[in-house]
Amino acid sequence: MATVELKMPKMGESISEATILNWLKKVGDTVEEDETILEVATDKVDSEVPSPCNGVISEILFEPNEVVEIGKVIAIINADGSTKVKSSLSEESKPSEKVETEPKETIQSTKGIISSSEFKFRNSGENDGFLSPLVISIAQKENLTIEEIQSIDGTGEGGRIRKSDVMQYLKNRKYPLPSRPQANVSKSTYKAPPISFVEGKDRIVEMDRMRKMIADHMVYSKHTSPHVTSYIEVDVSNIVNWRNRVKEEFLTKHGEKLTFTPIFVEAVSNAIAAYPMINVSVDDKKIIVHKDINIGMATALPSGNLIVPVVKNADEKNLLGLAKNVNHLANSARNNALKPDEIGGSTFTISNVGTFGSLMGTPIINQPEVAILALGIIKKRPEVITTDKGDEIAIRSMMYLSLSFDHRVVDGFLGGSFLRKVGDELEAFDINREI
Template sequence: MAKIEILIPAMGEGITEATITQFLKKVGDFVEEEDSIMEIATDKVDSEIPAPQAGKIVKFLFNEGDTPQVGDVVAILATEGEDTASEEIKENPKQEIQKPTPEDFAPVLLESIAPQISNKTDDGNFISPLVRNIAQTENIDANELKQISGSGEAGRITKKDILSYLNDKKSQGVKLASSTPTISPINSGATTPASEHKSYEGENVEIIEMDRMRKLIAQYMLKSKQVSPHVTSFIDVDVTGLVNWRNKVKDEFLKKENQKLTFTPIFVEAVTSALKDYPMVNVSVDGDRIIRKKYINIGMATALPSGNLIVPVIKAADELNLVGITTKVNDLADRARINKLQPDEIKGSTFTITNLGAFGSTTGTPIINQPEVAILAVGAIKKKPAVIETPHGDTIGIRQIMVLSLSYDHRVVDGALGGMFLKRIAENLENFDIKRTI
């Protein structure tokens, strides 16, 4: 019977490593096919590695907290019935022992005198092996490293960031980070470390440590406000026709398509259409360059049972009809809530929608999902008295009204563009075809 190598799987473009957060099985355990063996985490999402087939776990090649690369063998599985004691399993079967050269000793000596860098910062951000190697080579310790502002996912330090820091440091001849006061990412500028905050002393309080995802969200939100000058515009939308249409067809839709029809797919469709009309909202900023995306990927902010937030992405939303969007929305939302999303499914959005109305809020001022330049918040639909214009004069009636709020990056989206784009979304919803068939 064969021995099976269990690998770190490919998890989407740009993701090269994952941290093993927890083993779910032990060496010697028998597992069934698709049983989860371990939990892994990238800087965006947690996931699990399942057994490719039934068998016995023979060996783990990494420890909890290690960060193997995509494609690395992390465990060995022997199919049931194999005598695993009779054969030694090598951790690196392809590695051959070679006679060392003088050059081989250089990195060993360097490592012995260079500061050791953990694979993650104190606030939970992962540090890639490449960045750690550069830091150790340049004698940058962990305290100095954490002062470098990262431009990667959720503030992660990239190769470009650390090399830029080193260039600045060498040109100025000073240790830049060491002279910078420590700033907590949570209290937005307070120079007192959180561990020295004393305002709660003597009070009846509970101290709750942020989990990894909440730390990432906190860093991400703060960075977005620091990067983008936010402006928010609001508009009232009469969605009476849309509400009546959905109420009329939702049962038939469920029976015919086996999908629950919520308002979210309709909002996605309206936004997608507006982005086609105003493509300069479907952009990102790279320095002094504006990157216009010729594809439309819609992120939908989704609340998790833990109280955290994640943004799964509807890829190529402009190529889907309402049934296709509905199917995608329901699938992503359902799997997000049980932590079954793949890393690639929360990357690449070009515009994000957040539904504040799901929790009863009428409106709000959402924070832009970087590197996008705008985000739409959808408020609760409420029955309100409204002026109704008719050929015979104005009357007062009860209408289904909602408020849309659009936050946008004033570096590239001015009030005119933001206002026209928001108005077009409102028009798409108000002029929804109530005779539409499914």
């Protein structure tokens, strides 16, 4: 029986090592040719390593989370000889029947297809998010967009998308969805300044995988969209007073907590309906206007990382429906139980920076959207208001709203008008509203 050395595959010219994420097989397991054995990751891409032959795993040389140099042997497979090993035998290896597998190049992302590493971030729910090179190849060939891939239900282990899942989707495919816009940004020649490090005082903390992906996504957004931020101040006294009065009754009647978030989502949905050109994406020189109003909610995870669950078709839900949806998404995010279709497809995002005590914020656009709204903390302040008796000073609940928008397609008039509309929706809230 031939012995096959499985080596850490090459991940790109500039990458010299990779981290083992997870072994999908253990010693003694039978594997088939091209069956995935383990998952590996670098700071740029996640990938699967397939078996080069049919056989049995006889030895695993590294554990999960260990960093391994490219080309180093990571496992030994006893090939059963029924299939030809995908690597030619060298003259030295023939006598001992030991062969070396050629490392496979990691498939890189192309226009319309998200990289495997970011796909993992966007789908950190029931589906583990990894795409095999075969699935990526089919998706590229058929011009599948990110949203289409996310919509496919995987039937493989852990909810993974298999070739048969993609082919079934293509068979019933009705229309393509817009792909993610790609930025053509040249690399900067600027040399980063050195970082001072004091041995024994300072310490180094490695970014976890999600943090690296968030960092890449934020830098991509800044490189892609020229950001402009506008601010307004809003009197939300009616909302605060109404919620304080009905929240216990709302919980008793509907079994749902009433937070401010569904009220904010409702106001944003109404404003988008009035200004639909804020609900768009940019694809090169074309503007894609989305019919659905899907509101993403930037949500902090217990780990300190960030995820954006999505309220789908927010304009079609009443306040109770929004409250149920928002509570479900928030609870699922805290328990790491979000499903893939609950964190994809947003067309506009809100970020409640007031949760952390911030007065206001300058949020970064969640690509491929063109705007994001930050909601500041609600604070009571003395304000001058106009009454039937004239101008008076009263204690009011005030909040700052800040809208960051993509100046490629959203000018000051549209951005300012939309932001003012959100403010008007909040200030015009009916304090006598039924629940």
